[in-house]
Amino acid sequence: MKSFKAIAAMSENRVIGAGNKIPWHLPEDFKWFKKMTSGNIVVMGRKTFESLPKPLPNRRQLILTRHPRRLIRSLPEIFGQHKEWRGGRHLKRPYQFHFTKLDGDRRQDIWVFNSLDMIKPAEFPCDIFIGGGAQVYEQALPRCSDLYLTLVKRVVEGDAFFPPFEDRFELVEEICDQPEFKILHYHNPAVVGS
Ligand SMILES: NC(=O)c1ccc[n+]([C@@H]2O[C@H](COP(=O)([O-])OP(=O)(O)OC[C@H]3O[C@@H](n4cnc5c(N)ncnc54)[C@H](OP(=O)(O)O)[C@@H]3O)[C@@H](O)[C@H]2O)c1
Secondary structure (H helix, E strand, O other), rough: OOOOOEEEEOOOOOOEEEOOEOOOOOHHHHHHHHHHHHOEEEEHHHHHHHHHOOOOOOOOOOOOOOOHHHHHHHOOHHHHOOOHHHHOOOOOOOEEEEEEEOOOOEEEHHHHHOOOOOEEEEEOOOEEOOOOOOHHHHHHHHEEEEEEEEEEEEOOOOEEOOOOOOOEEEEEEEEEOOOOOOEEEEEEEOOOOO
């Protein structure tokens, strides 16, 4: 049975965010995130979604919020003002919304969910990554088969932290080691992956 995977970047003191932003700029790590998630799905909390300058291109985004209508109303530039987004339709189950935007030849899809339990990785034909933030990692990590963690070689001030994971996950591989960060792949033996 297919499971979630997680992708994250944390500092040496476990910071992942400060003031609803990522407190470093590491283009090479962003390339890694893009490579891993493009063509796949990224699940993120409402605060992380709101921190992005615009929806991520070339991948589907699943946004978690307990107030879907509030989110949709608060971001008309994404969910309503543009003609293309008006195709948003109510899915079968309550409080799930799907919005599609055609941007040239590219199609952007955003789903809004009000519960992590409603997202079933097996229902999707691609990898489904948990992409933060802290609240969402905390809830979803026990359901993830794999964790791709960028360890930023700095101590940083922040207000969002990566939850403890070391008791569940085993290091599989050091994917790369660069002067500013390393990327580690962990596996959770209690969760079956694809
Ligand atoms: N370094 C990294 O890899 C990385 C990655 C992503 C984000 N970040 C950082 O993390 C910080 C944000 O993290 P955060 O913990 O404050 O917020 P978050 O996890 O991004 O979003 C929290 C919100 O998600 C919704 N939510 C959470 N669990 C839910 C559930 N089970 N069902 C329905 N909705 C749920 C709620 O939205 P409502 O309040 O609307 O109900 C909640 O307020 C930012 O600083 C961001 O830059 C870092």
